[in-house]
Amino acid sequence: MDRNTRYNRIRRLKRWMRPLPRRSNIHKYPVLKWFSKTAYERSYLWSFRGKMIIPALFWGVWVAMLPIVGIQMIVVFFVALLLRTNLPVIIALQWISNPFTMGPIYYADYQIGLIFFKLVGIEYKSNVLLSPHFNWNDFSFSDLINLLDAFPPMLMGGSIIGISLGVASVFLYKVLSRTYKIKDDGSNFYK
Numbered sequence: 001m002d003r004n005t006r007y008n009r010i011r012r013l014k015r016w017m018r019p020l021p022r023r024s025n026i027h028k029y030p031v032l033k034w035f036s037k038t039a040y041e042r043s044y045l046w047s048f049r050g051k052m053i054i055p056a057l058f059w060g061v062w063v064a065m066l067p068i069v070g071i072q073m074i075v076v077f078f079v080a081l082l083l084r085t086n087l088p089v090i091i092a093l094q095w096i097s098n099p100f101t102m103g104p105i106y107y108a109d110y111q112i113g114l115i116f117f118k119l120v121g122i123e124y125k126s127n128v129l130l131s132p133h134f135n136w137n138d139f140s141f142s143d144l145i146n147l148l149d150a151f152p153p154m155l156m157g158g159s160i161i162g163i164s165l166g167v168a169s170v171f172l173y174k175v176l177s178r179t180y181k182i183k184d185d186g187s188n189f190y191k
Contacts, residue, residue: 017088026039026040035077038081039077039087042081044084044085045080045084045085045086045087046086046087046088047086048086050177052084052085052086053085053086053173054170054173054174055083055084055085056080056085056086056087056089056090056093057089057093057169057170057173058166058167058169058170059076059079059083059090059166060076060089060090060091060092060093060094060166061093061096061162061165061166061169062159062163062165062166063076063079063090063093063094063162064093064094064095064096064097064162065096065105065158065159065161065162065165066109066155066158066162067106067109067151067154067155067158069097069102072094072097073091073094076090076091076094077091105161106154106158107130108157108161109153109154109155109157109158109161110127110130110150110153110154110157111157112156112157112160112161113152113153113154113155113156113157113158113160114126114153114157115157116153116156116157116160117152117153117156124152125149127146127147127149127150128146129143129144129146129147129150130147130150
């Protein structure tokens with residue numbers, strides 16, 4: 001592969017990663033600014049080697065599927081520190097669960113969690129608010145406390161979906177990195 005093609009790919013990758021936090025601008029992000037000094041001092045958080053990307057893909061997808069909206073960024077920051085993974089990738093994966101996708105993701109989490117509980121023999125009563133036959137004319141805000149009953153199946157279903165998609169994303173990354181491997185003087189660009 002010639003030099004121009006390699007640099008075109010690198011420029012394209014940099015353009016895609018422009019909105020992500022970088023070592024130099026992490027202090028500008030709302031939650032991450034509290035940890036900017038810690039993140040700046042650890043170079044492995046910014047490395048794009050395969051051994052930093054693979055755990056970031058797996059754990060990032062898994063946490064994105066969990067029903068912990070609001071604290072995802074803090075959780076993945078500590079996961080990245082603990083497991084020495086790439087911070088921009090693990091944070092970008094949290095954008096999977098956004099206001100447009102949260103409803104379908106959390107509903108799937110709930111349904112899969114209920115199915116799993118039924119398969120292992122745990123009797124878990126389905127939440128009345130999440131049933132299709134609920135009469136919304138009788139709804140009051142005090143009924144929202146009943147949604148706490150939905151958390152255990154959502155957590156289990158989110159873990160099942162997250163682990164499955166995490167394994168699939170790591171597999172896809174490995175296949176694509178072998179397919180688009182860039183060789184330069186015998187060394188691998190993605191190594």
